Amino acid sequence: MKIAITCNIRSDESEKFMEWDEYETIEAIEKGYINLGHTVQIIDCYKSDIENEIKKFKPDIVFNIAEGLSGEKRESIVPELLDKLNVPYTGSGPKTLINALNKAKTHKLLDKFNVPNPRYYESKKPLKKLPENFLYPVIIKPLFEGSSKGIWDKSVVHNDKDLFTVSESLISKFNEQPIIIEEFLTGREFTVAVIGNEDLTILPVVEINFSELPKTANPIYSFEAKWIWDTKEKPLDIFTCPAKLNAELKHEIETVIKNAFKALSCRDWARIDLRLNSLGKVNVLELNPLPGIIPDPKANSCFPKAARAAGYNYEKMLDLILKTSLQNKYNTEKMKKKAKKNN
Structure with missing residues (x-):
C-alpha cells in the first residue's frame, strides 16, 4: 500500500513551531510503515505543494498529522484538500478539527450532547x-492554541488583578486572539488515548502527577511543565500509566470518553483530557484529534505511552491506526468511488 505522511516538520525550537513534529517523529512513522511492507512518502506541508505531491504520488491513504501554522482553521487545511481529491486519510475530518481546536466550540458541542465539562x-x-x-x-487560555501554548503556570488566577493581567497578556501575545475563562477544577487529571470508530478501543488511562512539579507551581500541565521543566534530558516522573482507578471511576471515564468522541464526530484516533471536579465527577477539558506520537519513551508523549501499556509497540500502534482508518465509512466510500472510476 502507498502511504503519504502529511506533516509539518519543526524547523527550530521557537514557540511558533512547537505544535509541529520533530523530524525524528516523522522518520519513525516512515520507518514503521516501511517495516510493515508499505511504500511511504513524506510531504512537509510547509515546504511542499501538497496537492501536486498527492497527485504525483497517488497514495492509497494519507497518514495526516499536519498541524498548520496559524488561524483557527489551520488543522483543517489538509483534510479539506484530501476530501476534494477523494483521497482517504487517517483521523478526523475538517469540521471536527476546527471544533476541537476552538475551545469554546468544543464546550458548546459537549454541552449539546450532555457531556460534563x-x-x-x-x-x-x-x-x-x-x-x-x-x-x-x-x-485562562487562548481560544485556539495547542501544545499548552498560552497555558502558563500563572494562568490559574485567584483575584481580579491577576485576571486582568493574565487575560491582557494572552490577548496581546497571541495577536488579539480571544481568550476563554474556565472554572478551575481541583481534582485528579487524566489523559486518555482512544482508537476506533463505532467500537472504541480505550487505551490504559494516563494520570498526571502534579506532585512532581516544582513546589510553587500550580497543579496544571502548563507550558512550563511541558516544555521547560519536563525535558528528554531530565524527564519529570509526572505520568502514571495505567492510572490507579477503582471500577466506578474507570467506568465513568470510559463512558465520558465515548460520549465526547461522538459529540465532536471524531474519527479513528484521538487523545482526550479529563479532570475531576470537587465532587469527584469526570469532566472533559479538551479533545485532541491530532495527538502527538513522539517515539522516544523519555519524551513523555502520552499516546505512545498508553499504547505501550496496552502491549503495542510503536509499529503495532501505527498499524492499528491505519487499519482502523481503512475501515471507517468515509474512507471505504472514497475507495469505492476510486475503484468505480478506474473500472
Whole structure:
C-alpha cells in the first residue's frame, strides 16, 4: 500500500513551531510503515505543494498529522484538500478539527450532547472582573492554541488583578486572539488515548502527577511543565500509566470518553483530557484529534505511552491506526468511488 505522511516538520525550537513534529517523529512513522511492507512518502506541508505531491504520488491513504501554522482553521487545511481529491486519510475530518481546536466550540458541542465539562466564558477583551456565576479560582487560555501554548503556570488566577493581567497578556501575545475563562477544577487529571470508530478501543488511562512539579507551581500541565521543566534530558516522573482507578471511576471515564468522541464526530484516533471536579465527577477539558506520537519513551508523549501499556509497540500502534482508518465509512466510500472510476 502507498502511504503519504502529511506533516509539518519543526524547523527550530521557537514557540511558533512547537505544535509541529520533530523530524525524528516523522522518520519513525516512515520507518514503521516501511517495516510493515508499505511504500511511504513524506510531504512537509510547509515546504511542499501538497496537492501536486498527492497527485504525483497517488497514495492509497494519507497518514495526516499536519498541524498548520496559524488561524483557527489551520488543522483543517489538509483534510479539506484530501476530501476534494477523494483521497482517504487517517483521523478526523475538517469540521471536527476546527471544533476541537476552538475551545469554546468544543464546550458548546459537549454541552449539546450532555457531556460534563467546566463552566466557561469567551472574551475578546481583557477582563477586570469575573463573569456572572463564576467563582475563583479560574484558568485562562487562548481560544485556539495547542501544545499548552498560552497555558502558563500563572494562568490559574485567584483575584481580579491577576485576571486582568493574565487575560491582557494572552490577548496581546497571541495577536488579539480571544481568550476563554474556565472554572478551575481541583481534582485528579487524566489523559486518555482512544482508537476506533463505532467500537472504541480505550487505551490504559494516563494520570498526571502534579506532585512532581516544582513546589510553587500550580497543579496544571502548563507550558512550563511541558516544555521547560519536563525535558528528554531530565524527564519529570509526572505520568502514571495505567492510572490507579477503582471500577466506578474507570467506568465513568470510559463512558465520558465515548460520549465526547461522538459529540465532536471524531474519527479513528484521538487523545482526550479529563479532570475531576470537587465532587469527584469526570469532566472533559479538551479533545485532541491530532495527538502527538513522539517515539522516544523519555519524551513523555502520552499516546505512545498508553499504547505501550496496552502491549503495542510503536509499529503495532501505527498499524492499528491505519487499519482502523481503512475501515471507517468515509474512507471505504472514497475507495469505492476510486475503484468505480478506474473500472
